[in-house]
Amino acid sequence: MIDLRSDTVTRPTRAMRQAMMDAPVGDDVFGEDPTVNKLEEYVAALLGKEAAIYCPSGTMTNQIGVYVGTGRGDEVLLHEDAHIFRYEAGAPALLSGVQVRPLPGEGGIIAPETLRAAVRPENVHFPRPKLLCLENTHNVAGGKIFPLEKFAAVAAEARGLGINVHLDGARLFNAAMATGLPAWEWCEHADTVSVCSSKGLGAPVGSLLAGDEETIREARRARKAFGGGMRQAGVIAAASLHAFEHHIERLAEDHERARKLAAGLEKSGYTVEPPETNIVLVEVGEAESFLRDLAEHGVLATPWGKSTVRMCTHLDICDEEIEAAIEAASRVAAVFTQL
Numbered sequence: 001m002i003d004l005r006s007d008t009v010t011r012p013t014r015a016m017r018q019a020m021m022d023a024p025v026g027d028d029v030f031g032e033d034p035t036v037n038k039l040e041e042y043v044a045a046l047l048g049k050e051a052a053i054y055c056p057s058g059t060m061t062n063q064i065g066v067y068v069g070t071g072r073g074d075e076v077l078l079h080e081d082a083h084i085f086r087y088e089a090g091a092p093a094l095l096s097g098v099q100v101r102p103l104p105g106e107g108g109i110i111a112p113e114t115l116r117a118a119v120r121p122e123n124v125h126f127p128r129p130k131l132l133c134l135e136n137t138h139n140v141a142g143g144k145i146f147p148l149e150k151f152a153a154v155a156a157e158a159r160g161l162g163i164n165v166h167l168d169g170a171r172l173f174n175a176a177m178a179t180g181l182p183a184w185e186w187c188e189h190a191d192t193v194s195v196c197s198s199k200g201l202g203a204p205v206g207s208l209l210a211g212d213e214e215t216i217r218e219a220r221r222a223r224k225a226f227g228g229g230m231r232q233a234g235v236i237a238a239a240s241l242h243a244f245e246h247h248i249e250r251l252a253e254d255h256e257r258a259r260k261l262a263a264g265l266e267k268s269g270y271t272v273e274p275p276e277t278n279i280v281l282v283e284v285g286e287a288e289s290f291l292r293d294l295a296e297h298g299v300l301a302t303p304w305g306k307s308t309v310r311m312c313t314h315l316d317i318c319d320e321e322i323e324a325a326i327e328a329a330s331r332v333a334a335v336f337t338q339l
């Protein structure tokens with residue numbers, strides 16, 4: 001099966017498994033796991049932040065970001081298609097007791113005017129707007145990059161209004177590789193940043209939240225409270241460290257393959273958004289039946305609405321598999337046109 005459902009389906013490479021095998025470990029809740037400590041320092045430096053904390057998932061790092069950036073009853077402003085709003089099981093309400101305020105915006109981008117219009121003045125009736133969450137790249141929008149200038153502009157607007165900024169950077173390194181800008185350029189405009197090693201970077205598990213020392217100290221309490229304190233976590237942190245050290249540059253290959261895939265599908269008659277990174281959104285008529293037919297031809301993708309499917313390129317997809325996926329989709333298209 002050629003699995004294009006998500007960039008989370010990758011399996012650890014041999015070199016990654018070797019790094020896991022060789023990792024020195026200790027009790028990380030005591031702060032004594034040398035591999036976790038090294039990973040946290042490495043990622044903090046990559047993101048231009050004072051400190052970082054290793055967690056099991058991007059959902060946890062996002063939710064700790066929400067927790068440390070707000071107080072009970074506060075309002076979190078985010079895009080209506082944000083992962084934090086759509087795919088994290090209601091955790092902002094569940095774990096932080098906050099209200100979320102979804103905002104519109106083309107391609108997952110929130111404009112400064114949109115933010116300004118949504119922020120209400122201090123008044124006993126209104127929840128306090130406390131945190132703006134931005135996402136880069138934007139998953140639902142199809143791996144769209146939040147352009148740096150637009151990011152800086154809305155973040156500056158937020159700060160001017162006394163609102164903290166959290167960046168959901170599950171795929172921040174895809175944005176960095178696609179634009180040639182270092183990841184820290186976006187992070188400068190955010191108080192907290194979450195990044196994932198389990199997406200395109202190909203680690204089996206792991207995400208980090210970065211910020212200033214004091215915020216990350218608070219995040220350590222929150223991680224314990226949320227059940228994310230791990231012991232000899234070095235065995236998995238080693239995989240994440242290996243991913244950050246060796247798999248960032250190669251994201252460019254995933255982007256190239258996404259472009260090839262999009263071009264091939266277009267040639268076969270599909271309508272495709274030109275991909276900016278590793279996610280391809282394809283218009284297929286009826287998603288459910290298309291996916292069933294595609295699976296019969298050995299290719300898996302994800303439904304992304306009634307008539308749209310999502311295909312992701314990743315570490316475990318090579319050029320031949322892209323060719324084969326295009327071939328499979330063109331066969332499915334051929335059947336449709338015969339009917």
Ligand SMILES: *Cc1c(COP(=O)(O)O)cnc(C)c1O
Pocket residue numbers: 056057058059060062083084135137138139168170171196198199207
């Ligand atoms: C995958 C993802 C996350 C985190 O998901 P986990 O599965 O909890 O690691 C967060 N934000 C975005 C945009 C994602 O795509």
